Amino acid sequence: MRYSSQQPLRGPAVEEPEPPTIAAQPSDAGAPLVVRCFGGFHLEMPGRRLEWTTVRPRVRALLRFLAAHGGRPVHRETILTALWPELPVGSGIRNLHVGVSTLRAFLEPGVRRGESRFVRRDGESYLLDLPRSARCDVRSFENAVAAWRRNVGAGQRGVATAALREALAQYAGDLLPEDGPAEWVVADRDRYRTLAAEAAATLAAFELEAGDLAGAAAAARRGLEIDGFRDDAWRVLAEAHQRSGDTAAAARTRCAYDRVLRTLGVPESARAA
Known part of the structure; x- marks a missing residue:
């Protein structure tokens, strides 16, 4: 369907969401x-x-x-x-x-x-134009991600870890889900989802290194909620359970991870590695 100049304020045929x-x-x-x-x-x-x-x-x-x-x-x-x-x-x-x-x-x-x-x-x-005092989750998320990148590169692991936590606190789910598959939002939605999943997996690895096994497991689970195909999050979650002495949870995690790899067509030899 095409839209003429006699049809003001209309866009592509996307179902309109409920008011915010x-x-x-x-x-x-x-x-x-x-x-x-x-x-x-x-x-x-x-x-x-x-x-x-x-x-x-x-x-x-x-x-x-x-x-x-x-x-x-x-x-x-x-x-x-x-x-x-x-x-x-x-x-x-x-x-x-x-x-x-x-x-x-x-x-x-x-x-x-x-x-x-x-x-x-x-x-x-x-x-x-948002005043400095405004709370904007997109702006805060981007600032936190930038702080993470900047400080981890400078060797400031503690500051980078705090920035990762802040990024995940801001990311409450997909960007503007009410806009559905509208072309203008899909690319940014995918980009933010990827960044959030990476932030969660990175935080999980940092927490594991620091010996906070509960924190590592929580961050890894958050990463898998965002993107269930992240190898690093699966591995950290299994390792956190193993180190905490919960061998049953570690085994369940590895089985779930193996099922994911099978759905992706990963050969058994590679899965075992």
């Missing part, structure tokens, strides 16, 4: 802005109760798209390709302008042109 979870009370005036994208979209604006049923689905999708970038500017062409791929450029730009204007008025009633604090334009890019 909203939680804000008038008494929250001193609370921070909260944006969560992992495990489901959630927005809290201090002192505001947002009625998303009054906003078109494409406008909600625009907010989720900007939120998923963690406050980074997103070029106009990227937004058009993601949300209005079937429209001519001119029609897509008009839809984008309408969507941005609608979103600004919804988030900040009465805001005058060019004075929005949250949905800003930066040249030909747009961003959800």
